Amino acid sequence: MPRLEPKDLHEVVRRGTRAKVDVPIEARFAEGDAVRTRNIHPTGHTRLPRYARDKTGIIDRDHGVFVFPDTHAHGDARPQHCYSVRFPSDMLWGAAGEVGTQIYIDLWDDHLEST
Amino acid sequence: MPGYIVLGKRSRHETMVMPEHHHDHEHGSHLSDTELRVRALESLLVEKDLVNPDTLNELVDTYEHKVGPRNGARVVARSWVDPDYRRRLLDDATAAIDEFAFTGRRGEYMVAVENTPTRHNVVVCTLCSCYPWTVLGLPPVWYKSAPYRSRVVIDPRGVLNEFGVTLAENTEIRVWDSTSETRYLVIPQRPAGTDDWSQDELANLVTRDAMIGVARALTPDALARAEAAS
Amino acid sequence: MNGAHDVGGMHGFGPIDPEVDEPVFHAEWERRCFALSVAMGAYGSWNLDMSRYARETLPPGDYLTTSYYEHWLHGLQRQLVEHDFLSYDEIEQRMRTLQQASDHAET
Structure with a gap:
């Protein structure tokens, strides 16, 4: 792409970066499904935070098909569904958790397994 | 060759742990490594025609004043x-x-x-x-x-x-x-x-x-x- | 990576310290660092996830003792060098030149 010029700024700011991918890829999970996050520790990039690995949550909503950051950071877009996954606080933090608090984390198919 | 920036000592207000306030040193010998490095990047990239300084100014104006x-x-x-x-x-x-x-x-x-x-x-x-x-x-x-x-x-x-x-x-x-x-x-x-x-x-x-x-x-x-x- | 950026649930960072009437930028170098990152990102040589990863590669001690735009600067410099826009040698050389010019202006 050419050098960014002032005349291009409106487009850059208004359009942004399109991480959502318009391809029909089947979702592995549906709203309400229980899922378990993988216990992964890659040396590369990942958007699965340490505090949410190997935990059980519920699919709250399906955001659609997005590039997968864990591989996209290393040149491979690997598009797949991204979901908002709901975890009760005490699932993540045990006795230090708060009753009635839910943590929502956006995660991708490759972060998740069926329970 | 360093793969990362070697960081000097800095005051607690310049750290990430404590949010940074009021450390606007822009003159003379007080140039920090960080300030020098940013200036070096900009001057090299402008010299090589890789960035237009007007674009940088407009980007700053957009996010400082418009959005x-x-x-x-x-x-x-x-x-x-x-x-x-x-x-x-x-x-x-x-x-x-x-x-x-x-x-x-x-x-x-x-x-x-x-x-x-x-x-x-x-x-x-x-x-x-x-x-x-x-x-x-x-x-x-x-x-x-x-x-x-x-x-x-x-x-x-x-x-x-x-x-x-x-x-x-x-x-x-x-x-x-x-x-x-x-x-x-x-x-x-x-x-x-x-x-x-x-x-x-x-x-x-x-x-x-x-x-x-x-x-x-x-x-x-x-x-x-x-x-x-x- | 299990880096220092992944702070969710960590203890001991102290109180949250919101600044009243905080400006968007706190120094001129932050403005320039921000704008340079956006402008150079527009070439499409790297994507946003690569930029995040580049910032995460700061060693943990440095990550936790530097500010947000210093993380950006680290990531930007790393990517400029990796993609052959600049070399570390010329960056260091230019820094020395700018420091000398600044010292000269002082005297």
């Missing part, structure tokens, strides 16, 4: 007075916010979450600093700093207390960790005593912090006090 939480406040105020708009905002925030042309860079995909008398939402990015630029502008230092990012997921009630938001024990708290390109906007509750307020007047009650979820919308009294003070 900010007034955008989000207009969205929220409309959702308070227009039930159809509120429904659209909750169903498909990207489309509803796009009606104001407030989507785009770091606000490409939006979800709006509403506070109710029994539910409170708060937004964070524990892994970096994801934030809805198109409706709130660039994030404040505390939002990007370790104390907030580390604590709000494990102790949201305590963090909210620190911000002056005390919730009833049975209030459900929803913490949104922004780990994807979807960005979250909190719709605070409309304050009491504003029934006859116009949409534009209501927007003055909607603060940045209320749309992150660490504050409530201002009450009419609080707005009057803030205006008197400024």
Whole structure:
């Protein structure tokens, strides 16, 4: 792409970066499904935070098909569904958790397994 | 060859742990390694014709003066007075916010979450600093700093207390960790005593912090006090 | 990576310290660092996830003791070098030249 010029700024700011991918890829999970996050520790990039690995949550909503950051950071877009996954606080933090608090984390198919 | 920047000693106010305040040294021999490095990058990239300085100036102007939480406040105020708009905002925030042309860079995909008398939402990015630029502008230092990012997921009630938001024990708290390109906007509750307020007047009650979820919308009294003070 | 950026649930960072009437930028170098990152990103040589990863590669001690735009600077410099826009040698050389010019202006 050419050098960014002032005349291009409106487009850059208004359009942004399109991480959502318009391809029909089947979702592995549906709203309400229980899922378990993988216990992964890659040396590369990942958007699965340490505090949410190997935990059980519920699919709250399906955001659609997005590039997968864990591989996209290393040149491979690997598009797949991204979901908002709901975890009760005490699932993540045990006795230090708060009753009635839910943590929502956006995660991708490759972060998740069926329970 | 260093793979990373070697960092010198710096005052606690320049660290990430303590948010940085007032360290604007721009003259003479006080140039820090960081200032020198940024100047070196810019001068080399301009010299090689890889960046246009006018573009840099306009980018700064855009994010310093044009994009900010007034955008989000207009969205929220409309959702308070227009039930159809509120429904659209909750169903498909990207489309509803796009009606104001407030989507785009770091606000490409939006979800709006509403506070109710029994539910409170708060937004964070524990892994970096994801934030809805198109409706709130660039994030404040505390939002990007370790104390907030580390604590709000494990102790949201305590963090909210620190911000002056005390919730009833049975209030459900929803913490949104922004780990994807979807960005979250909190719709605070409309304050009491504003029934006859116009949409534009209501927007003055909607603060940045209320749309992150660490504050409530201002009450009419609080707005009057803030205006008197400024 | 299990880096220092992944702070969710960690203890001991101290109180949250919001600044009243905080400006968007706190120093001129922050403005320039921000704008340079956006402008150079527009070439499409790297994507946003690569930029995040580049910032995460700061060693943990440095990550936790530097500010947000210093993370950006680290990431930007790393990517400029990796993609052959600049070399570390010429950056260091230019820094020395700028420091000398600044010292000269002082005297």
